[in-house]
Amino acid sequence: MKNIEISRPKFEDIELINEFFQIVLRDTFERNGISDLVDIIVEEIEDKRKCLNQDIESHGKNRYFLIAKEYDKIVGSIEYGPSNELIISCTNGKFKELVEIGTVFVHPDYQNKGIGSRMLNLIFSHLEKNRISEFCLDSGYKSAQKTWIKKFGSPEYNLKDYWGEDDNHMVWRVSVEDVLEQTK
Numbered sequence: 001m002k003n004i005e006i007s008r009p010k011f012e013d014i015e016l017i018n019e020f021f022q023i024v025l026r027d028t029f030e031r032n033g034i035s036d037l038v039d040i041i042v043e044e045i046e047d048k049r050k051c052l053n054q055d056i057e058s059h060g061k062n063r064y065f066l067i068a069k070e071y072d073k074i075v076g077s078i079e080y081g082p083s084n085e086l087i088i089s090c091t092n093g094k095f096k097e098l099v100e101i102g103t104v105f106v107h108p109d110y111q112n113k114g115i116g117s118r119m120l121n122l123i124f125s126h127l128e129k130n131r132i133s134e135f136c137l138d139s140g141y142k143s144a145q146k147t148w149i150k151k152f153g154s155p156e157y158n159l160k161d162y163w164g165e166d167d168n169h170m171v172w173r174v175s176v177e178d179v180l181e182q183t184k
Contacts, residue, residue: 004069004115005069005070006066006119007069008060008066009052009065013067013074016074017074017077018045018048019074020077021045021052021105023108025041025044025045025105027108028144032141051063051065051081052065062082064080064081064123066119066123068115074107075109075110076105076115076116077103077105077119078102078104078105078119078122079102079103080100080101080127083098083099083136084100084102086169087138091136091157091171095136095171095173098173099132099136100135104116104137116147120151120179124179124183127176128180132176134173134175135176136172137152138169138171138172140162145170152179153172157169157170
């Protein structure tokens with residue numbers, strides 16, 4: 001996808017990014033068979049908006065986003081920042097000091113084309129440049145868990161039936177050096 005540009009978000013991108021969050025989250029909930037959880041979808045969308053605002057207001061210091069665009073269309077996003085409350089709770093505080101990679105989204109029409117991997121590699125390089133040696137990430141979506149297991153191996157925490165029967169929540173701890181070595 002040679003027309004895909006990955007860059008920092010600009011103030012004028014906010015409305016498009018927020019629309020993108022709605023599209024991707026609604027699709028994710030649908031594909032994972034949980035689209036009936038309307039209140040949680042709304043909470044997730046609002047949480048992503050807050051994260052984006054933290055980035056914009058702090059110029060990437062409190063949260064750091066990258067977005068993928070094809071011309072004027074947002075097709076991907078990724079960010080890192082402080083570990084979320086769920087990760088802190090699930091790990092009994094062990095991951096509290098780690099940064100969390102989150103909001104790794106690719107538009108449904110652009111998935112499986114390498115955009116997510118490109119964004120991840122740029123975030124990994126940014127973390128290394130900023131001397132951040134480890135990160136964590138979590139997922140309760142079965143479809144995303146398959147991707148993360150393939151990329152990072154078994155999660156350090158696998159909370160069985162956390163979201164209901166056969167709906168686990170997984171948390172990974174990952175070395176930046178290890179993932180950069182794998183991409184060479």
